Amino acid sequence: MKFLNAFVWAVTFMVCCSELVAVDPVISEFLASNSSGLEDEDGDSSDWIEIWNVSGGEGNLEGYHLTDDPEDLTKWTFGEAPFNNDGYVVVFASGKDRNGPRDELHANFKLNSSEGGYLALVEPDGITVASEYKNYSKQFEDISYGSGYGDAEEVKFLKSGDNAKWIVPGGPIEGWTGTLFDDSSWATGKTGIGYDRSDKYIPHIGEGGDLLDSMRGVNASAYIRVPFTINDLSGISNLILSMKWEDGFIAYLNGTEIKSMSAPANPQWNSEATLNRSNEDDAITYFDYPVSGPLVEGRNVLAIHGLNASRTSSDFLISPEITAKRTDLNSPKNGFFLLPSPGILNGKLIDGLVRDTKFSANRGFYDSPFDLEISTETEGAKIRYTLDGSEPSESKGILYNGPININDTTIIRAIAYKDNFTPTNVDTQTYLFPEKVAVQTNNPAGYPSSWAGVRADYGMDDDPVDFRRAAGDASYSMSAAKTAIADSLKSITTISIVTDKDNLFDRIKGIYPNPGGRGSQWERPVSVEIINGDGGDDYQTNAGIRIMGFTSRNLSTTTKLNMRLLFKREYGDSKMEYPLLGPDGPDEFNTIALRGNIRDAWVTEYQGFGSALYIGDEWSKRSQKAMGQPAVRGTFAHVYLNGMYWGLYNPTERPDDDFAETHLGGERTEYDVVKFCCPDRSIAGSIRIWDQLLSAARSGLTSHASYQRVQGKNPDGSLNPQFPVLLDVDNLIDYSINGYYHAQVDWPGNYYVIRDRVEGRTKGFQFFTWDNDIALGAANPNNGNKV
Numbered sequence: 038m039k040f041l042n043a044f045v046w047a048v049t050f051m052v053c054c055s056e057l058v059a060v061d062p063v064i065s066e067f068l069a070s071n072s073s074g075l076e077d078e079d080g081d082s083s084d085w086i087e088i089w090n091v092s093g094g095e096g097n098l099e100g101y102h103l104t105d106d107p108e109d110l111t112k113w114t115f116g117e118a119p120f121n122n123d124g125y126v127v128v129f130a131s132g133k134d135r136n137g138p139r140d141e142l143h144a145n146f147k148l149n150s151s152e153g154g155y156l157a158l159v160e161p162d163g164i165t166v167a168s169e170y171k172n173y174s175k176q177f178e179d180i181s182y183g184s185g186y187g188d189a190e191e192v193k194f195l196k197s198g199d200n201a202k203w204i205v206p207g208g209p210i211e212g213w214t215g216t217l218f219d220d221s222s223w224a225t226g227k228t229g230i231g232y233d234r235s236d237k238y239i240p241h242i243g244e245g246g247d248l249l250d251s252m253r254g255v256n257a258s259a260y261i262r263v264p265f266t267i268n269d270l271s272g273i274s275n276l277i278l279s280m281k282w283e284d285g286f287i288a289y290l291n292g293t294e295i296k297s298m299s300a301p302a303n304p305q306w307n308s309e310a311t312l313n314r315s316n317e318d319d320a321i322t323y324f325d326y327p328v329s330g331p332l333v334e335g336r337n338v339l340a341i342h343g344l345n346a347s348r349t350s351s352d353f354l355i356s357p358e359i360t361a362k363r364t365d366l367n368s369p370k371n372g373f374f375l376l377p378s379p380g381i382l383n384g385k386l387i388d389g390l391v392r393d394t395k396f397s398a399n400r401g402f403y404d405s406p407f408d409l410e411i412s413t414e415t416e417g418a419k420i421r422y423t424l425d426g427s428e429p430s431e432s433k434g435i436l437y438n439g440p441i442n443i444n445d446t447t448i449i450r451a452i453a454y455k456d457n458f459t460p461t462n463v464d465t466q467t468y469l470f471p472e473k474v475a476v477q478t479n480n481p482a483g484y485p486s487s488w489a490g491v492r493a494d495y496g497m498d499d500d501p502v503d504f505r506r507a508a509g510d511a512s513y514s515m516s517a518a519k520t521a522i523a524d525s526l527k528s529i530t531t532i533s534i535v536t537d538k539d540n541l542f543d544r545i546k547g548i549y550p551n552p553g554g555r556g557s558q559w560e561r562p563v564s565v566e567i568i569n570g571d572g573g574d575d576y577q578t579n580a581g582i583r584i585m586g587f588t589s590r591n592l593s594t595t596t597k598l599n600m601r602l603l604f605k606r607e608y609g610d611s612k613m614e615y616p617l618l619g620p621d622g623p624d625e626f627n628t629i630a631l632r633g634n635i636r637d638a639w640v641t642e643y644q645g646f647g648s649a650l651y652i653g654d655e656w657s658k659r660s661q662k663a664m665g666q667p668a669v670r671g672t673f674a675h676v677y678l679n680g681m682y683w684g685l686y687n688p689t690e691r692p693d694d695d696f697a698e699t700h701l702g703g704e705r706t707e708y709d710v711v712k713f714c715c716p717d718r719s720i721a722g723s724i725r726i727w728d729q730l731l732s733a734a735r736s737g738l739t740s741h742a743s744y745q746r747v748q749g750k751n752p753d754g755s756l757n758p759q760f761p762v763l764l765d766v767d768n769l770i771d772y773s774i775n776g777y778y779h780a781q782v783d784w785p786g787n788y789y790v791i792r793d794r795v796e797g798r799t800k801g802f803q804f805f806t807w808d809n810d811i812a813l814g815a816a817n818p819n820n821g822n823k824v
Contacts, residue, residue: 060090060092060096060097060098061090061091061092062088062089062090062091062096062098062101062126062158062167062168063088063089063091063158063167063168063184064086064087064088064156064157064158064168064169064170064183064184065087065088065089065125065183065184065383066086066087066089066181066182066183066184066377066378066379066383067084067085067086067087067130067148067156067170067181067182067183068084068085068176068179068180068181068182068377068379069084069130069148069149069150069154069176069182070084070150070176070177070178070179070180071083071084071085072178072179073179073606074179074377074379075127075377075379077129077131077133077141077143078141079133081131083129083130083131083133083143083147084129084130084131084147084148085127085128085129085130085379086103086127086128086129086130086144086148086156087125087126087127087183087378087379087380088125088126088127088128088158088168089124089125090120090124090125091124091271091272091366092124092270092271095119095120095331096119096120097117097118097119097120098115098118098119098120098126099115099116099117099118100114100115100161101114101115101118101158101159101160101161101167102114102115102158102159102160102161102163103115103128103130103144103156103157103158103159104146104155104156104157104159105130105146105148105149105154105155105156105157106146106155107155107171110157110159110163110164110166111159111163112144112145112146113134113136113144113145113146114136115136115142116136116137116138116140117138118136118142121329121380122329122330122331122332123274123275123276123329123380123381123382124274125379125380126142127142127379127380128142128143128144129141129142129143129144130143130144130147130148131143131144131147132144132145132146132147133145148176149176150175150176150177151175151176152172152173152174152175153172153173154170154172154173154176155169155170155171155172155173156169156170156173157169157170170182170371173371174373174389177373177390179377180373180374180375180377180390180459181373181374181377181378181379182371182372182373182374183371183372183374183383184369184370184371184383185369185370185372185374185383185385185386186272186364186365186366186368186369186370186383186386187364187365187368187370187386188385189272189274189275189362189363189364189382190362190363190365191360191361191362191363192273192360192361192362192363193358193359193360194265194267194337194359194360194361195263195265195339195357195358195359197228197229197241197243197356197358198227198228198243199227199228199263199265200225200226200227200263200264201225201226201227201228201230201243201246201261201262201263202220202223202224202225202226202261202262202263203223203224203226203230203246203248203259203260203262204220204223204224204259204260205248205251205252205255205256205258205259205260206256206258206259206260206306206307207256207306208306209305209306210260210306213260213262214289214292214338214340215291215292215338215340216291216292216333216336216337216338218262218338220262223260223262224245224251225245226243226244226245226246226247227243227244227245227246228243228246228261228263228355228356228357229241229242229243229246229281229354229355229356229357230242230243230246230248230259230261230343230354230355230356231246231247231248231283231343231352231353231354231355231356232247232248232252232253232352232353233249233351233352233353233354234249234253234351234352235351235352237317237321237352238283238317238320238321238352238353238354241281241321241354241356242354242356243356248353252345252348252353253348253349253350253351254348254349255348256306256307256348257307257308257309257310257344257345257346257347257348257350258304258305258306258307258308258309258342258343258344258345259342259343259345259353259355260340260341260342260343261341261342261343261355262338262339262340262341263338263339263340263341263357264336264337264338264339265336265337265338265339265359266335266336266337267332267333267334267335267337268334268335269334270332270333270334271366272363272364272365272366273332273361273362273363274361274362274364274381274382275327275361275362275381275382276327276328276329276330276332276359276360276361277325277326277327277328277359277360277361278295278296278325278326278328278339278357278358278359279323279324279325279326279357279358279359279360280296280298280323280324280326280355280356280357280358281320281321281322281323281324281354281355281356282298282314282320282324282343282354282355282356283314283317283320283345283352283353283354284299284310284312284313284314284344284345284346284350284353285297285298285299285300285310285311285312285314285343285344285345285346286298286299286300286341286342286343286344286355287300287304287341287342287344288328288339288340288341288357289339289340289341289342290328290330290331290337290338290339290340291330291331291332291333291337291338292340293330293331295328295329295330296326296328299311299312299314299344300342300344304342304344307348308342308344309344309345309347309348310344310345310346312346313346313350314346317352320352320354321354323356323358339357339359341355341357343355362382364382370386372386372387372388372389373386373387373388373389373390373459374386374387375387375459387457387458387459388457388458389415389458389459390458390459390461391413391415391418391453391454391455391458391459391460391461392413392414392415392418392453392461393413393453393461393462393464394411394412394413394420394451394452394453394461394464395411395412395413395414396409396410396411396449396451396464396466397409397410397411397412397440398443398466398468399466399575400466400467400468400533400566400568400575400577401468401469401568401570401575402469402470402471402526402527402568402570403443403468403469404470404471404472406442406443406444407442407443408440408441408442408443409440409441409442409443409449409468410440410441411437411441411451413453413461415453415455415458417455418453418454418455418458419436419437419453419454419455420436420437420451420452420453420454421433421434421435421436421437421451421452421454422434422435422437422441422449422450422451422452423435423449423450424447424448424449425448425483425537425538425679426448426450426535426536426537426538426679426680427450427537427538428450428452428463428537429450429451429452429463430452430460431452431454431460434450434451434452437451443468444470445470445473446467446468446469446470446473446474446680447467447468447680448465448466448467448468448533448535448679448680449465449466449468450463450464450465450466450535450564451463451466452464462609463564464577465535465564465566467533467566467568467677467680469526469531469533469568469680471522471523471524471526471527472519472520472523474497474523474526474682475497475519475522475523475526476497476499476519477495477496477497477681477682478495478496479493479494479495479499480495480496481495481681483538484538484542485544485550488542488549488550488592488596489550489551489552489592491592491593491596493542493596494596494597495681497522497682501515504518505518507522508521508522508525509521509525526570526675526682527570528570529570529673529674529675530567530568530569530617530672530673530674530675531566531567531568531569531570531674531676531677532565532566532567532568532631532674532675532676532677532686532688533564533565533566533676533677533680534563534564534565534566534582534600534602534676534677534678534679535563535564535566535679535680536561536562536563536564536582536679538679540561540562540563540582541561541678541679546561548561548582548583548584549584549598552584552590552591552592552598553590554583554584555583557581559583559584560581560582560583560603561581561582561583562579562580562581562582562608563579563580563581563582563602564577564578564579564580565577565578565579565580565602565613567615567617576613576615578604578609578610578613578614578615579608579609579610580602580603580604580605580608580609580613581602581603581604581605581607581608582600582602582603583600583601583603584598584599584600584601585599585600585601585630586598586599586715587714587715588715589635589636594635595633595635597633597635597638597683597684598633598635599630599631599632599633599635600631600633601628601629601630601631601691602628602629602631603627603628604626604627604628611627612625612626612627613626613629617629617672617674617688618670618671618672618688618690619670619672621670622670622690623670623690623699623700626690626695627695628691628693628695629688629689629691630688630689630690630691631676631686631687631688632654632671632686632687632688632689632810633684633686633687634651634653634654634686634687634810635810636810636811637649637650637651637652637653637654637810637811637812638651638684638685638810650812650813651673651685653779653781653809653810653811653812653813654671654687654808654809654810654812655671655673655687655689656779656812656813657775657776657779657781657806657809657812658670658671658689658806658809659671660778660779661771661772661775661805661806664771664774664775665771666768666771666772666803667700667701667803667805668805668806669689669690669691669692669696669805669806669807670689670690671687671688671689671690672687672688672689673685673686673687673688674686674687674688692710692789692791692805692807693710693720693721693789694706694708694710694720694721694722696791697721697791697793701791701793702793702798703793703795703798705721706722707793707794707795708721708722708791708792708793708794709721709722709723709724709726709727709791709792709794710722710789710790711724711727711789711790712789713786713787713788713789713790714783714786714787714788714808715787722792722794726761726763726792726794726802727790727792727802729761729763730747730763730764730801730802733746733747733763734747746760747763747764747766747801748762748763748764748766749761749762749763749801758796758797761796762796762799762800762801763792763801763802764801764802765800765801765802765803766801768800768803768804769804772788772804772805772806773785775806776806779809779812779813780812780813781808781809781810781811781812782811783811784809784812787807787808788804788805788806788807788808789804789805789807790802790803790804790805791803791805
């Protein structure tokens with residue numbers, strides 16, 4: 038009995054050990070600050086941990102543990118967790134604690150992104166640490182950390198001209214895709230395998246691989262088996278099947294299907310391809326297909342069911358290759374990955390991130406020259422900068438080697454970099470000298486003299502009479518006028534927009550010479566700085582910029598174009614987080630409209646010089662707000678393009694679905710938004726309910742019942758949950774009073790309507806005044822309404 042127990046124990050030990058040999062897991066990568074990367078099944082950007090089976094074999098992590106606490110090595114335990122075909126398991130560090138056999142894996146803790154964190158994988162005994170990161174470095178948003186092994190090299194397991202076995206089947210053949218199948222009776226040839234009645238495919242067919250006599254007129258299918266050997270699976274990843282093929286195929290690796298093209302859903306021994314691949318140049322070109330398959334150490338078999346379009350087709354070709362990446366695992370090194378890669382081979386390892394550039398002087402207004410120093414805390418890093426608005430890089434820009442003298446309005450953009458470190462983002466600083474801005478030239482160096490055939494306008498008015506009047510007093514001396522203008526430039530918020538000048542003024546790609554361009558294809562990347570002359574907080578972010586408007590896009594009408602800023606993740610921050618519209622406005626924006634109010638400004642003063650009001654549109658919006666209705670907020674700001682003064686603008690919100698979410702509540706996806714004018718269109722949600730309201734209005738609202746119905750009410754005025762609320766009548770009344778009073782020339786032709794689709798909460802469509810820059814009689818006292 039004692040002998041039997043010892044025997045059973047020995048067998049059990051050998052079985053367990055044989056399973057453990059295949060499992061050599063390490064934590065190969067983790068992301069401790071996931072903002073916009075891999076999402077879990079709940080749609081959350083949870084942190085994650087990647088575990089790699091270095092041995093490359095099959096295996097399971099059941100019984101292993103993960104922990105972020107060296108005093109609690111069994112903090113979270115794996116249930117059944119097999120490695121994928123590439124040898125990886127990914128666990129979300131979300132705190133959600135899920136490890137059931139059908140669950141997406143979630144640890145019961147979240148990762149620490151601060152310096153000095155701990156993370157470990159512990160063997161099932163709860164004592165032995167299989168892999169750990171002690172006191173790891175500070176982690177950065179969307180940048181992962183882990184083990185890197187240098188650049189992986191490409192290896193080719195199977196190439197054109199390798200030995201193969203083939204047969205044109207005369208009936209079903211069981212198990213022919215597996216590694217143990219006996220193919221000794223099949224014909225021998227070298228890949229590729231196929232035939233051609235002309236000469237096109239002949240150079241791509243190997244010795245013994247011509248099937249013309251065996252296949253044409255007999256069967257549209259051929260079976261091909263290509264063996265290859267792998268002695269060591271460690272470090273293997275990124276398997277690629279490369280194929281020349283016509284007209285279709287199904288590929289199997291060691292009996293498992295890995296790829297098919299133009300193949301029927303249930304292939305038989307005599308199946309045909311579902312499509313005829315008529316482009317013969319494509320057929321003799323290798324196409325790469327990333328695959329995931331059960332590689333084994335030793336003998337592997339790639340089995341291919343080749344498919345022709347018909348058994349009488351004039352040609353046929355199957356020529357496979359298999360490549361992969363092999364990583365040298367002998368010298369692992371920890372570091373950061375700029376491109377996280379959960380579940381696949383880690384990318385390029387970097388030693389760290391270069392610390393941000395620091396400027397010795399803050400952006401803002403200056404009246405005397407100074408020396409500017411740029412620095413970074415990263416030892417050994419270099420700095421490059423530009424002065425023309427373009428973005429510097431590791432190979433572009435002026436190499437910084439000492440203080441820069443700033444004695445005029447200057448836009449400077451800088452980057453710091455170091456070998457094998459991620460460089461900084463581009464920092465942008467604008468230094469404004471208002472007294473020099475006041476006499477800005479019309480011929481800036483390097484800028485075009487015309488925009489789409491219209492004379493460019495960069496400079497301040499150089500007529501002495503107009504200059505003094507613009508300064509506020511026709512009796513001013515030129516010196517006093519210059520000082521007055523310089524002071525006024527500091528009196529309100531400044532917005533400095535900086536970008537490569539070609540983005541603005543290039544004849545082909547510039548948005549200014551092509552003002553009719555619409556949509557994202559006519560959006561250009563810019564830096565946006567908010568500068569306050571009153572000592573308030575300054576701000577910088579990146580954005581996209583477009584031209585906006587309808588008639589105001591015409592350069593012949595005005596050279597002061599309306600613009601729109603769009604804040605997106607592709608440029609940097611997904612929102613502008615700055616209270617641009619004051620303490621009563623929102624703290625963040627997806628977009629800002631920069632209205633030039635060109636029909637109410639110096640460029641089109643209908644009643645002569647000095648008659649522009651500048652405030653017509655903003656007055657209309659603020660009046661709507663003062664009437665107790667939701668309304669678009671705006672302000673005024675001086676705008677600069679690449680350091681050149683561009684004029685007084687009216688930054689405003691745009692009444693879209695983001696605006697509705699901010700001011701009306703709920704989610705942006707719960708709103709219908711319709712824009713009227715130029716052209717009328719739905720910009721969010723659906724136009725269906727608006728059309729329903731429009732139909733009701735056109736049918737007439739003369740009866741009490743129809744009037745109540747559009748408000749979702751019964752004839753007696755009680756709410757009826759069966760009736761959709763279509764219209765906020767009080768809002769429409771106030772909107773109409775406002776419009777009749779300001780008497781915008783084309784009112785009510787340009788406006789927005791917004792409706793909350795959540796029944797029980799919605800007030801119906803609400804009207805938002807927009808684009809009223811020819812209001813109040815265009816400053817004509819004989820036409821305008823009297824206050």
